[in-house]
Amino acid sequence: MRTLLAVCPVGNDIVYMVRKFREGMSASGNAPVGIKGAVNRTVTIGSPMGVKLPAVKAQMKHVEEDYGLPIPMDAEGAEYMVMLSSMEIINFPEYLGAIAKIMNQAGKTWTLCSTAFEATNAGMQIGNSDLAKLLVSRIVDGAERLKVKTVISPECGHAYTALRWEGANLIGRPFTFQVKHIIEVLGEFQEQGLLKTEGFETDRLTFHDPCQLARRGGVIKQQRNLMNQVAKNFVEMPDAGFMNWCCGGGGGASAIEEGEELRIEAFKKKKSQLDAVKPDRLVTACANCRIVLEEGLEHYQMDIPVVGLTEMIAEHIPEKGA
């Protein structure tokens, strides 16, 4: 769909059309059941996957033990407020550890927010602007309470779009802070010489560009510069970058039971990209893409581990005192 947007000869905004279609289906009560459940949990608990603050604190404690670094929460005046998606909290806690390691080396102050740790915007997923606005407002309130300069959107696709590109319009006023994707922030640290790494990955790596980050968000160069900082053998898949093919889970397909067959079928395109370059590992920057990619690789029996870019960068940061 998003690739169609890029090539439509008459400039139809197909993404916008689908968004309106979703809104209509939602308003008429015909949204997918799975996403309705996620929306209910978002409204009542604050997280589409039912993640509550105690669970976040459990993750923080675990990461502090694993990495030996503090994970701040509600630190007023911090430069960065880091958002998480439920997927990261639940499935990839190592992402938080990677953030801690990188921020520590860069000498930047950062914090989680107890009232706005969830980046996922279920309102945008289901096509409900009022809910989307409510969820953005929670983040804005938290960021303004803590007086942070920048809110970092995590490795989650539509969370970035919802906050970065649509959030101000949703709440009807400019933000008092900047919004950046974690990959944008890492790119800035790299440019400023704050990202000091050692060693290189020597196996054959390729990068899957998440749709929301690259094609919709325009973040394309940064991940490549970051890859080149820590990888000796980074190869591009055909159609990489702006015209990259979706992992198969976009548009909510990863969030509904009925979407499994579609995801597996759509993955054939990703498979063809991977077959062309035969990587040893696949790197990406979206928690949802990671799971969809891993499912597809398992289904087609392709032995290609998937890793997150932020974690890979953090692995090359020397241990303190080293």
Next chain:
Amino acid sequence: MAISNDKDFKATLAGLPVARQRQVAARFVQRVFDLSKDVRVKAALEVAGRADISDAELTVVSQAANTARVESFTQCGKETDWGAQAGLFVAKAAVACVGAPAPGSNLAWDAAMQARMARTCQTVATGEGTENREAEEQYRILEAFLNQ
């Protein structure tokens, strides 16, 4: 040798040869195996716990444990079942036990941390909060392993 903190725990594990790391890692994961009960995880732990494992055996159980891990992910938007989520971390721990170690990695530490996360998921699921004594139990396991 008494171990009472993570710094010493991690350093001691790092000093073990890979085969010994696999064996002690398997013991860490065995402690939380009841949170998974996946036969592929069980097979991985049995292989990792042996001194005489071949690369071929490791490859087979590693692939199976990885499949168990992938199948354990909670999908986007689904309500989190913390009990089931513990199973993901047990599978991750098992993968750490039998996977190919990256240069400079500490597979036993990785397995230990994933096992702790599994225990944390269990205590979140049962409403006991996040405090548990898994770390201390792991110190005892390592001490016993070194003393045998």
